[in-house]
Each structure stands twice: as C-alpha cells, then as structure tokens.
Amino acid sequence: GDFPSRVEARRRVSGGSRVARSRMDGGMKRSYSRSDEEGLAMPQPKAAPLHERANERFSTHHRRSSSVGTNGGSFAGLMAYQAPRRLAMWSALVLAACVLGLIARAALVTGAEYVQTGGVDAREDVLCDGLPPFVVVVDAGSTGCRAHAFRVSPGASASAFTLEPAGARVKLETPLASLAGKSADEVADAIGPMLDEIATRVPSADIADTPVYVWATAGARALSDAQQSQLWSVVTQAVRKRTDFFLPAPGSKSEANHFRTIAGAEEGYFAWLAANYVVGVDMTRVGSDDAPLETETVGALDVGGGSAQFVALMASEMETEKRIAVASLDALAESVYVRSYLGVGAAHAELRARKEAASKAKANGLSEASFACGFKGHKQETDGVALTGSGEYDACVELISRLTARKLEEDGETVSPFTLAAPAAALGVESGRAFLGMSLLFHVTNFLHVAFPGALPTFPKPSLRDVRDAGRKACGAEWSKLLRDVDGVDANTPVDRLPGRCFDAALLVALLGDGGGFGFAEDERRVEFVDDVDGRNVEWTMGAAMSLAHRAAAEAAGKETTLECGVSASKKTRVVRPRGSKTTRVVRKSVGVVAALGAMCALIAALAGAVEADKMWR
Numbered sequence: 001g002d003f004p005s006r007v008e009a010r011r012r013v014s015g016g017s018r019v020a021r022s023r024m025d026g027g028m029k030r031s032y033s034r035s036d037e038e039g040l041a042m043p044q045p046k047a048a049p050l051h052e053r054a055n056e057r058f059s060t061h062h063r064r065s066s067s068v069g070t071n072g073g074s075f076a077g078l079m080a081y082q083a084p085r086r087l088a089m090w091s092a093l094v095l096a097a098c099v100l101g102l103i104a105r106a107a108l109v110t111g112a113e114y115v116q117t118g119g120v121d122a123r124e125d126v127l128c129d130g131l132p133p134f135v136v137v138v139d140a141g142s143t144g145c146r147a148h149a150f151r152v153s154p155g156a157s158a159s160a161f162t163l164e165p166a167g168a169r170v171k172l173e174t175p176l177a178s179l180a181g182k183s184a185d186e187v188a189d190a191i192g193p194m195l196d197e198i199a200t201r202v203p204s205a206d207i208a209d210t211p212v213y214v215w216a217t218a219g220a221r222a223l224s225d226a227q228q229s230q231l232w233s234v235v236t237q238a239v240r241k242r243t244d245f246f247l248p249a250p251g252s253k254s255e256a257n258h259f260r261t262i263a264g265a266e267e268g269y270f271a272w273l274a275a276n277y278v279v280g281v282d283m284t285r286v287g288s289d290d291a292p293l294e295t296e297t298v299g300a301l302d303v304g305g306g307s308a309q310f311v312a313l314m315a316s317e318m319e320t321e322k323r324i325a326v327a328s329l330d331a332l333a334e335s336v337y338v339r340s341y342l343g344v345g346a347a348h349a350e351l352r353a354r355k356e357a358a359s360k361a362k363a364n365g366l367s368e369a370s371f372a373c374g375f376k377g378h379k380q381e382t383d384g385v386a387l388t389g390s391g392e393y394d395a396c397v398e399l400i401s402r403l404t405a406r407k408l409e410e411d412g413e414t415v416s417p418f419t420l421a422a423p424a425a426a427l428g429v430e431s432g433r434a435f436l437g438m439s440l441l442f443h444v445t446n447f448l449h450v451a452f453p454g455a456l457p458t459f460p461k462p463s464l465r466d467v468r469d470a471g472r473k474a475c476g477a478e479w480s481k482l483l484r485d486v487d488g489v490d491a492n493t494p495v496d497r498l499p500g501r502c503f504d505a506a507l508l509v510a511l512l513g514d515g516g517g518f519g520f521a522e523d524e525r526r527v528e529f530v531d532d533v534d535g536r537n538v539e540w541t542m543g544a545a546m547s548l549a550h551r552a553a554a555e556a557a558g559k560e561t562t563l564e565c566g567v568s569a570s571k572k573t574r575v576v577r578p579r580g581s582k583t584t585r586v587v588r589k590s591v592g593v594v595a596a597l598g599a600m601c602a603l604i605a606a607l608a609g610a611v612e613a614d615k616m617w618r
Helices: 003-013 034-041 050-062 071-108 184-199 204-209 225-242 253-258 264-278 329-335 346-363 393-410 440-451 464-475 479-485 498-512 540-556 582-617
Strands: 020-024 027-031 112-117 134-140 145-154 161-165 170-172 212-216 259-261 299-303 307-313 336-342 368-371 379-382 385-389 435-439 527-529 571-576
Touching (some): 071 582, 134 184, 145 540, 161 540, 212 253, 212 540, 225 259, 253 259, 264 329, 264 540, 346 368, 346 498, 393 464, 435 440, 440 464, 440 527
Parallel strands (some): 212 259, 299 435, 368 385
Antiparallel strands (some): 020 027, 134 145, 145 161, 299 307, 307 336, 379 385
C-alpha cells in the first residue's frame, strides 16, 4: 500500500533497476535509472473513480484518528469533514442573494399602496377623513405656474379651523397649457422641480395625508376639450410619478377634482374668499352662529394673463347687522356677484392689440408701423410687421376699450353697449365698499411706483386718474433708457414682461374705468392694490384651499357637504408609484439593477456548488 513497495515491484519487473533513495529535510528524494523510466512508460492500470481515490487518500490520512473502517464509510467521512465548510459557503451565498434581492426591490419598486376600487372608500377623498394637515394648490395660469402650500390648523370646535401659508410660493415660468401634447415624462421634467420644492414646505410625516390640487385657469380654458383631456391625463401621471402627496384611486371621480380646469367664476370666487380672509373677514366661520357680517366683506378684482374677474356681495341684499346666513362656502358662491371675462387678461389682450396694428399695416401695404401701447422706441415683430412703440398712453386705453367691446360681442354678449360694467349693487358706491386689486393689477401699479419714483405717490390706493398720469409718464420713456435704468428694479417684472408694462398700465384704466370697464370713477380711491396683507398672499389659491378645508371641517362636524364619503363593496388594488426627482430615480434604478445582478450571481454560484457536490456523490 505504500509508495516504496510499489517502486520495488516495478524494479523487479524492469529487470532489477537500481533505485537510490535518500532522505533530505524529512522528505524523500527519488532518482530513477533509464530502465525505471521504461517501466513507468508501460501501460498502467485504469485509474480508479474519483470517489474511490478520495476514499483511499482520506482513509490513509485518517486511519489512525478516524473510527471509520471501510472504504464505503471513508467517502462519507470525507463529506462529513467538508460539509460544514460547504454549508457555510452556500448559506453565505444564499444570504447575499436575499439581501441583494431586497435592495433591488426597494430601489426599483419605491412605493406601493393599496387603493379602493369598485366603490367609494373613505380614503378615496382625503377630505372625508376630516381636516388635512396641509393643502397644496397649484395655480396653472396662462403665464406660468405657482405652487402654494397652506397649513390647516383645527379650531376650538369640529368645524372651526385657521389657514396660513406654509412658506413662500414656488414659481415656474412655464405655462401648463404650453405642455399640451407633451408626454408624461416631459411634463414631469417640466413641473417636477416646482413640485419637489413645494414638498419641502410640508413635514415628511404629513406628506401622505396632504392632498395636492393642480387647477388651471384661462390658459387651459383656451384649449380644446381634446387638448385639455390629453393634458390632464399626462399631468396626472406626472404628479403621481413625482410626488408622495395624497391622491385618490386612479380613475376615480375624486381624482378628476384634483386635476382640472376651473371655471372663471370659480377663480373669481376663490379670489374673493382670499381677499376677505386676509383683511380680517374670517370666511371659515361661514355656516356657524358667528359668521361674518355682510357689511364687513370687501370686493375683489383679479386680472391675470388670460382673464379678468369682478366679485362682490350684492349691496342690495345687505343689512347692517345681518350675518352671512348660508350653510357652506359652496352655497355662498350662489349669493355672490361673480363675473369672469376670458380673453381680456394682459397676455391675450396685448396680442390682440398687436395683431390689430399689424393687420392695418398690411392692409396699407406696409411692413412697418407704430404701436401706441409700446414704450417709445421699443421694436417687436408681429405677423411679419415690425411694430415700433410710440408711447401714446391715451390712444392705447381707447384701443383696449374698443377691442374689449368687440371681444364681448364675439363671446355672445347681447346688451349694447358692450361693457364690463358691474351693477351698482355690486360696486357698492353708496356703502363705500372697499375692493382689493390683485395679481397683475398689483404688479403694474407697484412697477409704476418703484420704477418711476414719485409718479404714483398715492400707491397702494391710487385713483384711476393717478394711474393714468403715471402711465403717461412711463409709456413716454425711451426704451433704451428704460432698459438701462429700470430693468431688474421691480422683482415682479421679469425682463420678458418689461416691454409690456406700458400696455398693462393702460389695460388697468380700461378695465376698471367707467368708459367700458367695471365702472369705477376716475377720482375714487376705494381700490387697494395688494400682493399680500401681513405676509399672506392675496391669491385665489388661498380661497381654493379654504373652500376645500371648509368641506372637510363640515364633514367632520356631521354637516351635509358636497363630498361623497362612505364605504361600499369594493376591492383593493395595489398601485405602484415611482417617486423622487429624476436624478434620484436614475441613481436608485442603477443601484437596483446592480443589486439584482449581484443577487443572480450569488444564486448561480450557490447552485453551481450544489451541482459539483452532487457529482462527487455520484
């Protein structure tokens, strides 16, 4: 069985070759003669199978220390000797595969929730659960988007609450309507940064219970029904993909309320609620015993890029000590005089005025013409005609009034002359009702006050005569000098809007005055132009958030509301919602892919080890 005896046997077969042996360093050095090599070159017996050779080696090596006495048991001993190491190795590989698999799942599937479908669930509309901690409203206007977050704090009673802005609004210069026809990914990339930023205004623990509403105004109203449907479909996908805010079940009736184009009357009414709330008329108390007095309310004037609104409670229905006697803010909307005029906002009206000037020039065979509503010397091409501003303020006011009357006639107004005039009861001349002028009305008066010191000393409550005088001074300024001295002075006048401020100043007088506008007299000072009151923005989004929270509070108090709450037979569907910014999602996806590949490799290695062990057994 040992090596020397086998060599001796070979020596005898080969004719007695000499074998020299010598021991060195505890080992054995062997040298062979040529006859030895010839003997070794002879055909050798067939090699024994792997497991028999392993048994022989293992048995020889462990004969003295092992109790296993047979060749059959020797291989079992070998496997018993190696099993713990192999088991540890396989366990480590399987564990690594499981860990990497969990990492891959967490990275690639970043959020899932079970939502109710096939019926009405209490969580289908978060307002059914009572007051939400915050409400996020995005104003998707015709000149850009503004995201607002509002903190909702419960009051002493179930139906009482307060509403405050949660940090500054977030601006996006891209109008939502301009994204019509884009894909969900393109829309997500466009509005994503705004959504990411507004989310920082809400504590992470409250994100899942904070509803978000993206409501569009005049810009989207100008789109066709098909265009609006496509736009809201991709916007819904983009917001679900980008945010963790609460949203109801996909395709539900409640979801449609989170993404929609609001009517002009709604926009005006919400602006009116906000205007009253910020001046101290607590409209959240409507429906309670201590509702505000009717005579406390103020009127609201809101002009944007696409539309203009006039809102006021009718004075003829007022009594000195009479409280607002309606059950909800939804019901109050029916008692308020609200008028919204699409197409008379700054952006739409200026474009119409420029096209009018270009059309006249073309009719006379001209490629150049003057434009009364532009700063003196400012040049801009419209429909192939180079229009140069002449700064004729009064002529611009007359042009806007004429085009506004034509627009009203085109829109189906039946009473001539076609004006925006509000009824005396809504104007409240006798009662001396105060009004707040918001949005563009504030921006242009603030511009005249800041850019031309001393031109509007009565700001923020100038008369229309004061605005007219300041407008004449501004429009008469040379464009080159204006660009050098005024650009950047007013934070609310970006460089791309600066050329239009002459037009805006004329638009204000045309819309508010009694020569075709709402009907305010030249010397009245009942309109205060404001952007915020005590740090609170006066924008329709606050009124919208108030209206939503008011429904939730009424529902919590057991009052009748327009909400559809309750539970019916339904099933739950798992909805996966990718979250985070685009960069975060790319990094997360990369980590997930790498982890998945690592898990596969670990499983393959473990399987290969198991197969090899199986071969050894066989």
